[in-house]
Each structure stands twice: as structure tokens, then as C-alpha cells.
Amino acid sequence: MSNNRVTRRQFLNYTLTGVGGFMAAGMLMPMARFAVDPILQKKAGGDFVPTDKKASELSDTPVKVDFTFEQVDAWYKSKVTNTAWVYKDGDKIIALSPVCKHLGCTVNWDGNKDFKNEFYCPCHGGRYEKNGKNVAGTPPLGPLDEFEVKVKDGLLLIGKTRANTLV
Amino acid sequence: MFWTSKDIDEFLKQKEFIDTALVPLVILEGKDLGIKQSASGAEFLMSLTNFIEQQFKGRIVLTSPITYTASMSKEDIITAIYDELVAAGFKYIFFITSDHEWNRFTTNYDMIWLPSIPLGDMDEKVKQSVLSDQLRQVIPVLSSKWSKQ
Numbered sequence A: 001m002s003n004n005r006v007t008r009r010q011f012l013n014y015t016l017t018g019v020g021g022f023m024a025a026g027m028l029m030p031m032a033r034f035a036v037d038p039i040l041q042k043k044a045g046g047d048f049v050p051t052d053k054k055a056s057e058l059s060d061t062p063v064k065v066d067f068t069f070e071q072v073d074a075w076y077k078s079k080v081t082n083t084a085w086v087y088k089d090g091d092k093i094i095a096l097s098p099v100c101k102h103l104g105c106t107v108n109w110d111g112n113k114d115f116k117n118e119f120y121c122p123c124h125g126g127r128y129e130k131n132g133k134n135v136a137g138t139p140p141l142g143p144l145d146e147f148e149v150k151v152k153d154g155l156l157l158i159g160k161t162r163a164n165t166l167v
Numbered sequence B: 001m002f003w004t005s006k007d008i009d010e011f012l013k014q015k016e017f018i019d020t021a022l023v024p025l026v027i028l029e030g031k032d033l034g035i036k037q038s039a040s041g042a043e044f045l046m047s048l049t050n051f052i053e054q055q056f057k058g059r060i061v062l063t064s065p066i067t068y069t070a071s072m073s074k075e076d077i078i079t080a081i082y083d084e085l086v087a088a089g090f091k092y093i094f095f096i097t098s099d100h101e102w103n104r105f106t107t108n109y110d111m112i113w114l115p116s117i118p119l120g121d122m123d124e125k126v127k128q129s130v131l132s133d134q135l136r137q138v139i140p141v142l143s144s145k146w147s148k149q
């Protein structure tokens, strides 16, 4: 009977090791996470994301194509739908990022009736030509980024962004 | 921009361009029916304001949502928040909510009121089109203020 009794010393040993271990874990875990996180993080748009746009439907006028992936924004984790402006230049499919190179608003094709056949940014009036080239004298200092594209089974796939290759 | 250190750094550098604050007002209820409704309302408002942020990242700072209960004084909440944001240097301050109790503040503040739509079970594509529709209601409110200078 007395063999099973936990002595005071044993009790303290157990609990203190327990608490100490817990505290150590509390300190080490965040450090480990900081170290590992960048590797574990899946880059948004790192792979090709399918859309339901048929490649055969594209024309030389840019159209909005949505695609959805997981993203963590500040405290809010969600599925995010992004947009690309997609058109055809001859046989080549061009997909431009809608993110304004000034401060990141979303640009629209033909977004302002005073500037036909251009991308227009509603925030500070940034403008871009169809190939994404920024119009001098408006706030943006560079061209719109371009998405990598692929066609699979007739459907458009959208990949990573890269610097504009058309301008 | 979001209410994050990185985005706020950007705001501090670019106040001339990032001149608008958007403040979600979200009611929290704990009882019976209220709890589900308040959760669903918050969900809607968070999705919508995130979408607005995406469209107007370079001009709008979306603050962290202001959560309150029915018993808290709306006057106190809104004046305190407003004063802080004025002190921060925002030229335009919009509040956005689905709680119609805020309607009586529309004369003194820029209040965007939208009926809450339950997004919970919606498929991502449907949800996106609902949000786009709602965004279309919000844009004229923003741009009419902006164009007044």
C-alpha cells in the first residue's frame, strides 16, 4: 500500500518537470513555428488554378476571369477569389493581374468612360494600355503584372504572376 | 489596406493617397435566436468588407471590426472611434453595418447600411456574385464622397 503512495518529493518532481516542460514548449513552439513557417506556407497561386473559362470563348477584348484559392489575410482566413483580365493576342492568351501598381487597388477594363480601351484604377485614376503598360502622368510607375496561363481540356488555367513580358 | 502593422506602415507613408477608413460595426448577441443571427451578420460583413478592401486596397484602410452589444451606447462607440480615426489623419471615414439601429446616425456620419445576407452555406461562386452585387451598392456611396473632395 505505502509503495504506491506518491511522496511529497516525487509529487513535486513530477509536477515541476511537467510545468517546466510545458513552459519550455511554450517558449520553443513559437520559435519553431517562425523557423518553419515560410517553408510550410503555401504561396497563393503557386500552382495553376483552374477556371471555368473556355479558351475558345476568349477574344481580343479583355474579360474578367475569376479563380479561387485559400488565403490568410490578417485575422481572417478565407477562400479568396481573384481576378485576371484575359484576352487573346493572335493565338497567344494574355492574362493580366488586376492589381494596380500604384497602391494595389483593382483595375477595370474600360473602367472609365473617358478612357476607352484602357484599364482604369478607381482609386487615384491610374491608367494602363491593353498590354498593361502604365500611362505616363498617372500614379502607377510600372506595368500590370502578367499571370502564367495554361489550357487544359479546353479550359483556362491561371498560374503565378510574373513581371509583364509584353511591355 | 488592413489593420495590420505592415499595411499601417504603408498608410503612414502614403496618407495623401490612402485617405479613407472603413469601419465594420458588428453586433454581438448571446441569446437564443440572436446568437445565430449575429454570427451570420458578422460573417457577411467580414466577407463584404474584405472584398471591398481587395478592390480599393490603395485608398481604403479596413479597420478591425467594432463589436458591440445592444446594451452599449452607440453614441459613445461611434464618437470615440470617429475621433481616433480623425486623429490618425483619415480624410474620409465610413462606417458599414447590417444593424439598422445605426440608421439614426446617418445625418452625422457616413453610414453604409446593407441588409445582411446569410453566406454560410453558399457555394463559393454564388457567394462571389452576391458580394459583387453588394459591392455595386457600396461603390457609388464611396465615389460620390470622394469626388466631392
Ligand code: FES
Binding pocket: A100, A101, A102, A103, A104, A105, A121, A122, A123, A124, A125, A126, A139, A140, B017, B058, B059
Ligand atoms: S492604386 Fe491605382 S492609381 Fe493609386
